[in-house]
Amino acid sequence: xxxxxxxRRNLMVYGKWFAMKLIRLCTLLLALSIVSFCLISxxxxxxxxAYIGADAMRVSPEQxxxxxxxxxxxxxxxxxxxHWASAILRGDxxxxxxxxxxxxxxxxxxxxxxxxxxxxxxxxxxxxxxxxGIVAAAHKGRWPDRLITWYCYTIASTPAFWIxxxxxxxxxxxxxxxxxxxxxxxxxxxxxxxLLDRIHHLILxxxxxxxxxxxxxxxxxxxxxxxxxxxxxxxxxRARGEKGYALIMRHGLRNxxxxxxxxxxxxxxxxxxxxxxxEQVFSYPGLGQATVAAGLGGDVPLLMGIVLCSAxxxxxxxxxxxxxxxxxxxxxxxxxxx
Amino acid sequence: xxxxxxxxRPRQLVCLLALVIGLSMLAACGSRTDPGQSASRYPDELIxxxxxxxxDGFDPTTGWGxxxxxLFQSTLFKRDHEMNVVPDAAKEYRxxxxxxxxxxxxxxxxxxxxxxxxxxEDVVLTFETAARSHSVIDxxxxxxxxxxxxxxxxxxxxxxxxxxxxxxxxxxIVPKHAYGDGYAREPIGSGPFRLVQWDVGQQLIVExxxxxxxxxxxxxxxxxxxxxxxxxxxxARAGQVDVxxxxxxxxxxxxxxxxxxxxxxxxxxxxxxxxVPSGSTTEEGYPVGNDVTSDIAIRRAVNVAIDRQxxxxxxxxxxxxxxxxxxxxxxxxxxxxxxxxxxPEEARRILTEGGWxxxxxxxxxxxxxxxxxxxxxxxxxxxxxxxxxxxxADMVRPVGIDIRVEGKSWDELSKLMHAHAVxxxxxxxxxxxxxYLYSSRYRGVDLYNxxxxxxxxxxxWMEKAMYATSExxxxxxxxxxxxxxxxxxxxxxxxxxxxxxxxxxxxxxxxQLDIGKQRIHPxxxxxxxxxxxxxxxxxxxxx
Numbered sequence: 001x002x003x004x005x006x007x008r009r010n011l012m013v014y015g016k017w018f019a020m021k022l023i024r025l026c027t028l029l030l031a032l033s034i035v036s037f038c039l040i041s042x043x044x045x046x047x048x049x050a051y052i053g054a055d056a057m058r059v060s061p062e063q064x065x066x067x068x069x070x071x072x073x074x075x076x077x078x079x080x081x082x083h084w085a086s087a088i089l090r091g092d093x094x095x096x097x098x099x100x101x102x103x104x105x106x107x108x109x110x111x112x113x114x115x116x117x118x119x120x121x122x123x124x125x126x127x128x129x130x131x132x133g134i135v136a137a138a139h140k141g142r143w144p145d146r147l148i149t150w151y152c153y154t155i156a157s158t159p160a161f162w163i164x165x166x167x168x169x170x171x172x173x174x175x176x177x178x179x180x181x182x183x184x185x186x187x188x189x190x191x192x193x194x195l196l197d198r199i200h201h202l203i204l205x206x207x208x209x210x211x212x213x214x215x216x217x218x219x220x221x222x223x224x225x226x227x228x229x230x231x232x233x234x235x236x237x238r239a240r241g242e243k244g245y246a247l248i249m250r251h252g253l254r255n256x257x258x259x260x261x262x263x264x265x266x267x268x269x270x271x272x273x274x275x276x277x278x279e280q281v282f283s284y285p286g287l288g289q290a291t292v293a294a295g296l297g298g299d300v301p302l303l304m305g306i307v308l309c310s311a312x313x314x315x316x317x318x319x320x321x322x323x324x325x326x327x328x329x330x331x332x333x334x335x336x337x338x
Numbered sequence: 339x340x341x342x343x344x345x346x347r348p349r350q351l352v353c354l355l356a357l358v359i360g361l362s363m364l365a366a367c368g369s370r371t372d373p374g375q376s377a378s379r380y381p382d383e384l385i386x387x388x389x390x391x392x393x394d395g396f397d398p399t400t401g402w403g404x405x406x407x408x409l410f411q412s413t414l415f416k417r418d419h420e421m422n423v424v425p426d427a428a429k430e431y432r433x434x435x436x437x438x439x440x441x442x443x444x445x446x447x448x449x450x451x452x453x454x455x456x457x458x459e460d461v462v463l464t465f466e467t468a469a470r471s472h473s474v475i476d477x478x479x480x481x482x483x484x485x486x487x488x489x490x491x492x493x494x495x496x497x498x499x500x501x502x503x504x505x506x507x508x509x510x511i512v513p514k515h516a517y518g519d520g521y522a523r524e525p526i527g528s529g530p531f532r533l534v535q536w537d538v539g540q541q542l543i544v545e546x547x548x549x550x551x552x553x554x555x556x557x558x559x560x561x562x563x564x565x566x567x568x569x570x571x572x573x574a575r576a577g578q579v580d581v582x583x584x585x586x587x588x589x590x591x592x593x594x595x596x597x598x599x600x601x602x603x604x605x606x607x608x609x610x611x612x613x614v615p616s617g618s619t620t621e622e623g624y625p626v627g628n629d630v631t632s633d634i635a636i637r638r639a640v641n642v643a644i645d646r647q648x649x650x651x652x653x654x655x656x657x658x659x660x661x662x663x664x665x666x667x668x669x670x671x672x673x674x675x676x677x678x679x680x681x682p683e684e685a686r687r688i689l690t691e692g693g694w695x696x697x698x699x700x701x702x703x704x705x706x707x708x709x710x711x712x713x714x715x716x717x718x719x720x721x722x723x724x725x726x727x728x729x730x731a732d733m734v735r736p737v738g739i740d741i742r743v744e745g746k747s748w749d750e751l752s753k754l755m756h757a758h759a760v761x762x763x764x765x766x767x768x769x770x771x772x773x774y775l776y777s778s779r780y781r782g783v784d785l786y787n788x789x790x791x792x793x794x795x796x797x798x799w800m801e802k803a804m805y806a807t808s809e810x811x812x813x814x815x816x817x818x819x820x821x822x823x824x825x826x827x828x829x830x831x832x833x834x835x836x837x838x839x840x841x842x843x844x845x846x847x848x849x850q851l852d853i854g855k856q857r858i859h860p861x862x863x864x865x866x867x868x869x870x871x872x873x874x875x876x877x878x879x880x881x
Binding site (some may be wrong): 003043044046049051060061062064066067069070098099100101109113165166169172173176179180181182183184186187189190268280281283285286290293297314321 | 377385401473474523534535538542556566568575577579666747749750752774783784
């Protein structure tokens with residue numbers, strides 16, 4: 001009986017917490033859309049000019065006005081925003097100017113590629129970052145530690161696209177091990193593309209993205225583990241004769257896992273930012289590439305759609321981190337109660 | 339025991355690393371290609387990285403194929419190497435005496451790739467759809483299009499327009515029976531190729547259309563990769579493409595197995611001068627006119643002082659040609675517009691004759707107390723235009739003209755361009771461009787005639803050209819508008835612009851691949867290279 005009521009109470013607490021988060025999300029998206037729309041309106045890119053591009057001299061002024069009217073670009077910005085926002089509320093994200101297809105389709109298609117790339121990089125960076133951090137902390141001050149911290153500081157101060165270019169030149173151009181770009185082999189029909197082909201094309205971009213995200217995770221893990229290792233209960237364990245990795249696994253890992261997981265989920269924003277650059281370098285057909293195209297081409301509906309989706313993506317990451325905290329750490333649960 | 343199992347030993351790590359590297363080397367063995375052969379697996383296939391993706395798809399009615407060949411569709415007429423109009427899906431066209439009615443007779447043996455014949459109904463649908471598409475295809479002058487019989491189409495124009503032929507040359511015909519919402523992604527047409535697969539954001543795979551009525555291309559399958567310029571260069575160096583479009587800055591790095599192919603263009607850059615004195619404003623209140631550049635002596639002196647060949651050598655690395663008009667080398671170009679430049683003495687003489695002298699000895703000439711000083715604007719971020727602007731300023735400084743160079747965003751440019759000189763870039767295969775740039779009808783309308791240029795004689799020649807009922811006749815009038823012996827829009831006449839250079843388009847082409855004779859390319863880099871795809875061959879290899 002008592003267990004049942006506790007469960008109910010817990011569910012209620014979670015429900016309330018989740019509802020608050022949802023309200024937060026709505027206000028966040030609203031504010032974000034207004035700010036992005038203002039920024040786009042103020043940007044010097046004229047969507048009609050961007051759309052016409054090199055054809056400027058074959059398009060008459062009358063036709064320009066028709067294009068502007070067709071896309072509703074001659075309305076004042078406030079009107080345009082309200083149009084857009086009311087369509088969004090009905091679930092219609094509009095039509096992309098660049099692709100002349102619904103924004104939802106463009107994002108859906110692109111997101112699959114980006115998701116594969118980010119998922120691989122995310123898992124790899126999480127696992128490798130954690131492992132490197134643990135190794136560094138376990139060998140504090142000796143050569144593995146110095147090697148790992150040296151690597152982390154170097155990578156952390158290196159732009160992602162530069163790492164991508166170096167990997168591209170070395171592994172694709174000089175050694176010829178990997179393709180220089182795209183997600184599928186050139187000239188091969190979709191039906192003949194194997195999973196191995198896709199993985200072959202994914203390795204370099206995923207590696208670039210992972211290399212960048214490993215550094216902060218490894219450094220944070222190292223710091224956290226060092227703090228744990230200098231605590232009293234570890235001292236007590238050492239006194240009992242425990243040592244090496246076994247000691248870390250038993251007494252360190254549980255303590256550092258939580259911050260590591262949080263960090264991992266809150267890194268969604270950096271992951272997305274890194275993906276934009278990586279996809280650009282490797283001509284990878286993901287959301288990042290579409291973001292750049294939409295920004296340069298003045299494609300307002302697509303850009304707004306991507307902004308909202310990426311916000312949702314990052315928010316989800318943070319939400320999962322919070323929820324895990326509540327689940328894993330009983331102290332947090334109590335905190336939510338009171 | 340338990341402790342030992344948990345430990346990650348360095349030796350295991352090294353083994354794992356070796357395994358990963360070994361595996362990736364194995365995977366790589368299959369993908370290496372030998373230089374000198376097709377980057378693809380078969381000799382009648384090519385892989386090209388020549389330009390950006392037509393993101394809105396392959397529907398001619400929204401702009402696909404207006405440069406180069408539409409590949410999947412055929413056009414009513416096409417241009418030969420000398421830019422003459424020759425039949426394609428149509429046999430002939432007739433223009434009525436008032437220039438408003440165009441009658442086109444179609445070939446009767448043209449079939450779409452699904453076997454259905456191409457008839458007048460398809461042409462009507464194509465033009466009606468394009469007129470309603472609100473895209474870069476400008477048919478605002480088309481009043482009506484109708485089918486007289488199965489093989490005859492009649493176009494009625496609101497105003498005579500000899501340049502309407504450009505529409506018949508560039509607009510690919512779509513099939514009425516297979517045209518709908520998804521057409522742009524799955525086009526069916528009567529052109530030399532048909533679409534096999536389009537991986538959005540990545541590549542386009544096409545293969546030869548067996549129903550094609552014209553000369554069949556040698557290459558049966560083409561793959562177009564959509565790579566950035568840097569990635570295209572990397573792909574070329576890795577031997578993964580047969581043709582790659584690259585910017586001039588990369589031209590100095592030799593690539594094994596590839597040769598550099600530089601193609602002449604009308605992709606030009608030039609300085610637009612405000613033509614009228616200052617004092618008025620546009621409807622929006624932006625200032626119009628400039629007291630310095632409205633003086634013809636200034637415009638002519640700037641034109642003469644510039645050493646165009648030096649600009650080509652110094653800024654374009656030699657990959658370009660001096661420009662004298664907006665349409666150098668095209669059939670409607672008047673060759674008399676060429677003049678001797680890079681001559682400071684002559685520039686000084688022109689200034690003195692025009693009443694500009696350096697009275698106060700500051701190195702800048704004056705006239706009636708006004709110093710010969712003006713601002714030259716360029717779109718910020720365009721490195722080539724910036725270099726051109728700065729070099730031009732250096733070249734005219736010794737003759738006593740002071741040019742201040744400033745980069746601005748397009749937004750600011752559109753407010754300032756009526757009162758300041760601007761470095762623009764144009765270049766199209768359509769004389770309509772000249773009309774937009776120099777006709778008094780387009781004074782101050784958007785980017786067109788931003789300098790408010792007007793010359794009644796030039797206007798008259800251009801109106802005549804627009805009303806002409808044959809292309810040769812029109813070309814003759816366009817030439818007269820540039821220079822008719824008395825006046826004109828070019829340097830010898832009003833010198834309304836100082837054209838600087840035409841920028842070559844540069845491609846890396848497989849050493850063994852012959853891409854035929856390339857025509858003068860328009861502004862867009864990339865797709866025009868496929869214009870003569872049926873001429874492409876492998877060079878004979880000695881066994």
